[in-house]
Amino acid sequence: MKTIACMIFPNFQSLDVSGPLDVFSEVNTLLGPEKGYELLTIASRPDPVVASNGMTLVPDVVIGQDHKPFDMVIIAGGPEIPFGFDDTVALDWLRQIQPRCERCCSICTGAFILGYAGLLDGKKATTHWLHTDRFREFFSDTLLEPEKIYVRSGNILTSAGVTAGIDLSLALVREDHGADIALQVAKRLLVVAQRQGGQSQFSPLLTPAPADGSPMQKVIEYIHQNTHRRIQNAELATVAGMTIRTFSRYFSKEMKVTPLEYLELHRIEIAKMKLETTSRSMKEIAYECGFGSTENMRLAFMRRISIAPSNYRQLFTVNRSRPSQPRRS
């Protein structure tokens, strides 16, 4: 039996806790608790802890309280975590326990807590797509892999947004008990064994907005108006009123991607929106978004978000009929 401590704190995201704990708990149902996991919530104070969705939890263990060693620690995320975390008791405990446990895992923005504890320096990590810029800014010594659903770096495992904690936990069950048990658990929870595509299929293109009135703002507008056409650097440099070389340097510095990367990412964004909201054919969408051919569009999708346009459409199409009126009986 392995003992798992799941760290909670005010305003934590409850799915980050329930997801992993329910995965490990299903193993107990299948194999019996002796072969499975002892599951505990831990907090820095004994008081009840309110999650971001309002659920109130009583922690099972308080940090500092005598307890047999934990094999694994799970750190939940929460909507305020990217803006700071001042619980020094929790951070001290993490620094102390990380080298001694088999696995130290974060879910979603829980990666920030590992970062604040100084445990991600020189490590690879991932976190919720919504906060990748802030993460890079805070933890420049960490190699962020925002595309990944989860990332292993030594005994530290970080996972992407919210339900990615379920994927990470299933992977650990696979390590501990084999693929069959993990698949059985997945099917009992009605989740898939392996996600198609990475985290970025869920995220919009997030680039810094160019400063008002900057030459790059004009270029971005030009790209947005001409997405359907083939565009080259020379043309964009002319819009900016710069030489190609100066323009490329300038753009990359302000936008964090090269002009052609931005163009491709923007095309994918527009294509995603058309796939979500229209029933137009792949061919039409590929041309309207400037990919030139469906095959080019497919290759760009696979390269950037690891999922084909047709699969993207199946997963993210929503019925856009008018919301029905609430019915009261």
Place this chain on the structure above:
Amino acid sequence: MKTIACMIFPNFQSLDVSGPLDVFSEVNTLLGPEKGYELLTIASRPDPVVASNGMTLVPDVVIGQDHKPFDMVIIAGGPEIPFGFDDTVALDWLRQIQPRCERCCSICTGAFILGYAGLLDGKKATTHWLHTDRFREFFSDTLLEPEKIYVRSGNILTSAGVTAGIDLSLALVREDHGADIALQVAKRLLVVAQRQGGQSQFSPLLTPAPADGSPMQKVIEYIHQNTHRRIQNAELATVAGMTIRTFSRYFSKEMKVTPLEYLELHRIEIAKMKLETTSRSMKEIAYECGFGSTENMRLAFMRRISIAPSNYRQLFTVNRSRPSQPRRS
């Protein structure tokens, strides 16, 4: 603002609660709580409630306590619920509140609680695939639709196993606030807007085992040994030592499906296993499982589990390399 009460009880499944509440809570983040939802847990007693995964919750409201009306009620499931639920306070409250609220929802085995309260008579419903037989036995006046991820019947909405509660909640957000908000919430939680396929992609073929030594046991064994071949009723009747008509009646009575339905379902089961565990081609698998052609296999998959074999493989393939050894640093 709508007020949502989520009913909890000892040994409830915490994902059934966290999933829906986190969906509605993300709407609050996007639109502000005034346009969103007030979220409350409710129990029949004020004491802390321990979930099946060990998490301890303090309910926000106790049944009977004065409170403004609830617009929506969510009833979680739990591993023991299919075997009984004797909380008469909770059942009385449900019977009282169901006609008065806009939506009365169950997650997973929570449908059994609605059934025990007598609220599903003459209604359509779904529940966790693991408990469909028991559900049908207990609630013969309910039309169970085990394939569906969620089912609406008047103001009662029931959802399939565990994470199907997230799908149901997203559908309700779509009704209340439109497809765009629902899609934004889905992407923030890293879930898809629309699942491919129904619940049965997750479930194994569950048919009653034929009685030991019954003629049907011999037939089942024969089917299992000859899955790769074309088999007709006449051949199976010979194995059973009966006329075709008697055999068909006998088989259907004992196995709850016709012989040819059983054959098709069994072929799908074997194909699913081969898709999960091998890298053999669709053509090979189609022939080995007696479908005769990949197109026949595809049609059978679509008809029975609403997902194509190729998609099934992507979702349920797991890396079957030996589990790696635990690493301690």
